[in-house]
Amino acid sequence: MKAARSESGASATIWDVAKRAGVSAMTVSRVVNGSAGVSEKKREKVVRAIDELNYQVNVAARAARIGTLRVGLLYGNPSAAFLSAFLVGALSECGRQGAHLLLEHCDTLQGQRQAIDRLIENGADAILVPPPLCDAPAAIRQLSELGIPTVAVATARPSHGMSAVRIDDYEGATMLTNYLLSQGHTDIGFVKGDPEHTPAQLRYQAFIDAMRAAGHVVPAERVAQGMFTYRSGLRAARELLSQPTRPTAIFACNDDMAAAVVAVAHGLHLRVPDDIAICGFDDTPVATTVWPELTTIRQPITEMACSAVALLIEHIRLQRTGHAHTPQHRLMPYTLVVRESTGAAG
Amino acid sequence: MKAARSESGASATIWDVAKRAGVSAMTVSRVVNGSAGVSEKKREKVVRAIDELNYQVNVAARAARIGTLRVGLLYGNPSAAFLSAFLVGALSECGRQGAHLLLEHCDTLQGQRQAIDRLIENGADAILVPPPLCDAPAAIRQLSELGIPTVAVATARPSHGMSAVRIDDYEGATMLTNYLLSQGHTDIGFVKGDPEHTPAQLRYQAFIDAMRAAGHVVPAERVAQGMFTYRSGLRAARELLSQPTRPTAIFACNDDMAAAVVAVAHGLHLRVPDDIAICGFDDTPVATTVWPELTTIRQPITEMACSAVALLIEHIRLQRTGHAHTPQHRLMPYTLVVRESTGAAG
């Protein structure tokens, strides 16, 4: 085991690095933590030694010294699939960094304020805000007034004063629409998401714009309102598919609703994708549970949560060492995932 | 924050306890770790002091001393929903205990052996085996030959020499069948799961037995083979529902397949639950994604993963302090969750 550990290169200590670089452990620590007050010459030596020895800080030892960081997670009512993916990312990054995750649920508007207070009482050093709370102005305002490090995740319109991790929903939806157009679809239906969610707004706008750019006007009867739930998707799908003429494709604003569209289409004895192509958004597990599997835009939810936790921890450490911190806006890559639910128009 | 921390009682150290109990820190450590060689009298004093001060070991400090424990997770190809729920539990318990989780995927039979080797090479101190690998004899044999602490999760027939965490699938399926019978259903169809999985076997056997006990013979045409996937559920559902007469209820061996049965039923313009009642098993997120939401047996996957990690870590610590260790078999509680997809027979 010891052999394995040193093979994987995780066994060098701060002293090993110091010796190799010809400096004190303190200097290494300063370099590792990005503290000011190290000459460029020594910094370089240290950086080289770290690289050669493949040094990584021992987070357990650090935590023993500075105390365990607590990251609060304020979660509202997203889909179970989204929350799972998010938790996996947040928990794994917290584990890697030796931090703890504090969970706090809240539904209502007053609930938000109380949940934030509870998180602070329980010693949260920073707060993670996934949807839908990242789009709740009251919660965002309270958090920035408190001055506690905060990162909003997957909001399409991040506030300037707060760090955020997101994808470009507009671009993603544009790509998906253009893909459908490239498959020969010109008559495309759209299932909107919860109007309170900024990503839902941008995805819809992108769809309309891309259609117009291709010379197609989207008639009102091709658009149905959904709320991101499977159930709302069923209703929207019935609405779209009970028109005198049917679209050849439907773009649903998330995977849950796309799965519902598939179910309704099958109920009407339509073949997917031959009679109707269907696509979703997010690439949550439901996209590969239903059959045919869904073409969708993959939003890297797990990686976004990892990234958000990393930002938060960096923010805390900068703050503790008295450094300035400016909000970071991280844009993550999205991917078009083509599966069986779309194809050339019939 | 300091105030908050001491309020929540997390600030007492081993020295505080030692002082209060009138012993040395070493003695407290021994009591906390269950080491032998402490007089009953002192042990009692220490236990009382721990209780009064609400002492909890600082896992970061412990990890700094004994090294970070690495828990390996060997995952095959279960449903994404199952894996997410499992990961959330495993990661959160690892976080709580200051351990790291090492993920290793494997599909094929040779893949198993290589994946296990890789885990060991990367310094895994113990291994977690969820389905379907917990039912793969070759993998189980290799692990017990290696003598590395291992816990199988959610296998219905755990091997004697290895720790396991599971629910009683037979009892759970019996309860679900009896619930359907109590609702007036006597003609019930069944969608079997992957025959390689022991829980699938027991759930089916329990169904047959409970029906027989109620005086009902299950005809062969009421049973269809599935593989735990949504797609296999579609095929099985079409088979069951294309018979000259239809059952009034269908029991699917997991939620993914039950969701597929719902989709097929709707395709045939059957109302759920009025024309046909449908139930699943596991209570994964898909059970509350589809509409109507599924009646199911809740298997506490997240808690089972927590429990398994805790067992594993206890095992490692006993092993390191030279204590004997006997495999533990933990039976977790299951619950019947009644939702809209079942009701009184039409």
Next chain:
DNA sequence: CTGAAAGCGCTTACAG
């Protein structure tokens, strides 16, 4: 059975 000492790898003051 029991404890004083040393140390895990890191960081916080404190001197230069």
Next chain:
DNA sequence: CTGAAAGCGCTTACAG
């Protein structure tokens, strides 16, 4: 700008 010292809370040998 730089480092020697002390300490985070715990545990591993080592003496009694």
